[in-house]
Amino acid sequence: MATKTRRYSARDVTVLVIGLGVAVIVNVGLIWGPTLASVGLSGTDWGGIGPIEWIGGRNYHDLAAEYPPFWSAVRNNVVWLGFLGLVATPFGLFCAVLLDRRLRLSRVYQSALYLPVVLSLAVVGFIAQLVYSSDYGVLNAVTGLSVDWLGDSSINIWVVMVAAAWRHVGYVMIIYLAGLKAVDPALKEAAAIDGANERQAFFLVVFPTLRPINVIVLVITVIEALRAFDIVYAINKGRNGLELLSVLVTENIVGEASRIGFGSAIAVILLVISLGFIVTYLSQLFREER
């Protein structure tokens, strides 16, 4: 009986330790270690070379009270998330629904909408400059306006988001299109027989069955909004109205500046925001499984 309680043989334990151990080490070393180090560094003043000086929460005070780019970055990140979530994503769904109706040339539309997705956002940034430049841009040339689309800090974030959405729409569209193809046509037929019009059939029958897809799209949208970086960096290094938290982290830590403590504090803020979404998402996921 005594041997019965030993559920794992020595070999099992070894395998477990190695298998789990490697995963734990990699996880702690590459994810939790640097994360905690960032949190630790955010309480210090460090130029990257000299001694590290502990200054408590002063970095947080400085960035919230005396660093103007910080609040515009927070605002821009929120606006970015809102725009992708409330404009680009529904538009992607709309395109997917239209394409799912087997229009003529639907393959052509589909390819045209999906094409930008294969471009890196940095490339989208370069294309945006060709379109929006005030001196040689296509937009001003065609419309005859002389708006400084990228230089005017009150409008540049919007036109850049349009460029980012151009890519995001195709991405969302293709995911929804796959989801729509998987919806059982019998459901729609049944709805039609029951006298539902197109709109009711979509919102009350089809859309609810897309729930797993919606979750994926939501996660993608949030990730895209929080990691946005390359497009604004390609345009003007994320300054003058195009500040984003990810850019400020880079600007402070990676550049010649080396305000490592200060940059880490911004990174921690970004981490907290991301954690909010991750925790919500995971708790949703686990509740479902139960």
Add this chain to the structure above:
Amino acid sequence: MSQRSPISRRNLLLGAAAAVGVPAVLTACGSDAPAPGGGGGSGGLGTVTIGSNASDEIPKKTLDTVVKSFTQATTRINTVDHNTFQENINRYLRGTPEDVFTWFAGYRMQFFAEQGLAVDISDVWREIGGDYTQAFKDQSTGTDGKQYFVPFTYYPWAVFYRKSLWREKGYEPPATLDELTALARKMKADGLIPIAFADKDGWPAMGTFDILNMRINGYDFHISLMGGKESWTDPRVRQVFETWRGLMEFHQPAALGRTWQEAGQSLAQKKTGMYLLGMFVAQQFPEADRDDLDFFTFPEINPAYGTDSIDAPIDGYMISAKARNVAGAKALLKHFAQASSQNIATKLDPGMLAASSKADTSGYSTLQKRGAELVSKAKHIAQFLDRDTRPDFASTVMIPSLQSFVGEPAEIDSLLASIEKQKANIFR
């Protein structure tokens, strides 16, 4: 300063001539003793490595040519993209830097020398000192009074214009601020945009701030402000921005969406009348038009200071504290200090001037000659805002602040208060 277009490449050049026999590279780290002989045909000082930010064609060719004529040691150049090199300088110097590296004079040099990342080369200066003016020596000297830097080339900032356009319209270079304003008004009436302006990259506006501050408050105040010793809410600083705001109506609009190259093009195309920039603006002019390019120094504002100061950033070389072959590196630095080496650079690059006073200026283009004359007349030479102050202050505070001023020139008080608060956080 990032006027070079970024083309990423990381090349190992001139890696030829694998040392015969026991390489003399094994000189003890940090030792000043001459390397033991026997470096094969390499001249006896082993191998010297060079970390270079000269990623563009002309500067790269210049360095290659200059280094080729150095015979005392084998050399190996590691070229890194200009901006990448600059942004990674901290990590580079703490990691495994090359023996000799390209860098900038002034505060930007002192900042790293102070942290023990560069080798004291006062002994080199005892030999080369006679070739440089005092202004160049000062810019090569650390806060501890020792030298850490060998100046190679430099370029002045001035107001550039096209001679043919000015002759045609009968414009004359202004000598005072009032004359400048009158001239700008006249240009506007003639349908020109008076002052070309671009600040998308964030640094060109620093040139305007520098020159206004030096004209209004003098060099000493400017340097002390850059060193974090003066308050940004001081009425003297306010006056700089007030003056600038007064000139804004003559500046090219929509500057925050434009690069200096585009503004330079507008000057070349005679759409704008003049442009305050470094001499590298010549790059935007086709070869045939370069003789048509001329400049005047920014006019006097405060008679107490006249036009005694200009921005003229100096590029040069330093030895990293972790250099393996210090003796070879010092020999190479002496080679860079030679007038003949610097003449190679000025011949290849029309926007550069030789730092050595012994350099042969007979081969200079008209523009280069005028540039050298301008600098020799200046009593004080500043290095440009981002080289005269802490790098973190320049990039994370001044770039956004100046851009916000260019966007909304009316908001001076709140802007200066914000700069002052951020300055206090950085210069603790």
